[in-house]
Amino acid sequence: MEQIINAILNSVTKFYFTDLLDIVLLVIVIYWLLKLTSKTRAMQVLKGLGIILLAAWVTDFLGFVAITWLLNYVLTAGAIVIVILFHPEIRRALARLGRGRLELISSQTGNAQENVENIQKAVLNLSKKRVGALIVFERTTGLKDVIESGTRISGIITSELLENLFFTNSPLHDGAVIIRDDIIEAAGCFLPLSDNKQIGQELGTRHRAALGVSEVSDSITFIVSEETGVISLAQDGKLIRYLDPKAIKDILEDLFMVKQSAKHKGLKIKRKGREEH
Numbered sequence: 001m002e003q004i005i006n007a008i009l010n011s012v013t014k015f016y017f018t019d020l021l022d023i024v025l026l027v028i029v030i031y032w033l034l035k036l037t038s039k040t041r042a043m044q045v046l047k048g049l050g051i052i053l054l055a056a057w058v059t060d061f062l063g064f065v066a067i068t069w070l071l072n073y074v075l076t077a078g079a080i081v082i083v084i085l086f087h088p089e090i091r092r093a094l095a096r097l098g099r100g101r102l103e104l105i106s107s108q109t110g111n112a113q114e115n116v117e118n119i120q121k122a123v124l125n126l127s128k129k130r131v132g133a134l135i136v137f138e139r140t141t142g143l144k145d146v147i148e149s150g151t152r153i154s155g156i157i158t159s160e161l162l163e164n165l166f167f168t169n170s171p172l173h174d175g176a177v178i179i180r181d182d183i184i185e186a187a188g189c190f191l192p193l194s195d196n197k198q199i200g201q202e203l204g205t206r207h208r209a210a211l212g213v214s215e216v217s218d219s220i221t222f223i224v225s226e227e228t229g230v231i232s233l234a235q236d237g238k239l240i241r242y243l244d245p246k247a248i249k250d251i252l253e254d255l256f257m258v259k260q261s262a263k264h265k266g267l268k269i270k271r272k273g274r275e276e277h
Helices: 002-013 017-037 041-062 065-085 087-098 112-129 159-166 205-216 245-256 259-265
Strands: 133-138 151-156 176-180 183-189 220-224 231-235 238-241 274-276
Touching: 041 065, 112 133, 112 159, 112 220, 112 231, 112 245, 133 159, 133 205, 151 159, 159 176, 159 183, 176 205, 205 220, 205 231, 205 238, 220 245
Parallel strands: 133 176
Antiparallel strands: 133 220, 151 183, 176 183, 220 231, 231 238, 238 274
16 A cells, blocks of 8 residues: 555656646547547447456556456457458548548437327338338437438438438438437438348348347337338347337337436337247
């Protein structure tokens, strides 16, 4: 304990202006790094690496040589993995930094009950008309990289807007719509396709895309089949098919009416359909 106190006192007495400047610059770098990766899947990886870095510092301070070596090795490999896996996000972030600005996300507040009614109405109408649709709801895992693959909308949720976005002759009808909180953030977005070999042959690209995004995030996605009009839901890498209007309303109410608890505890979906893996 005495050694720790002496080390702290020595650090304080030898603290110069350059040390203060060094700390300020480090804080700025960390701030911008968090800003650039916010609302993306890369943020989750950075959090994990941050925990490993903290653990490495603690084990090094305590003199645990073997575990410190292992954690440092993981950190080195992790940095390379981030560059490989998230190079599109890094490229876009550096491009924004080069332009000297960061993206400002506008936020609007809508009425929860109206959102539920509008989305339910749109999904049922699309199903009735057999218009294919993919509606993704962002939750705690950011989908900023997915949003940037499409066209920015930043519009208030209405059934008319949702239906028009998926209308067959619409230029954005083939992609997914991303909803963040009370806002339609983007349309025509590209989703990662699932590699699950157990997906039924009768299911097409839309269902694989919905499962794909549910495997890499905690989002949930409504899928409307263009061929059959069947409404399905993808969550946690699982597909629930043949949803009825009551089930759709229950899911939407979990999303919008009790949003805060749903983000932390997960949605308890009343599964009135057949689950497929």
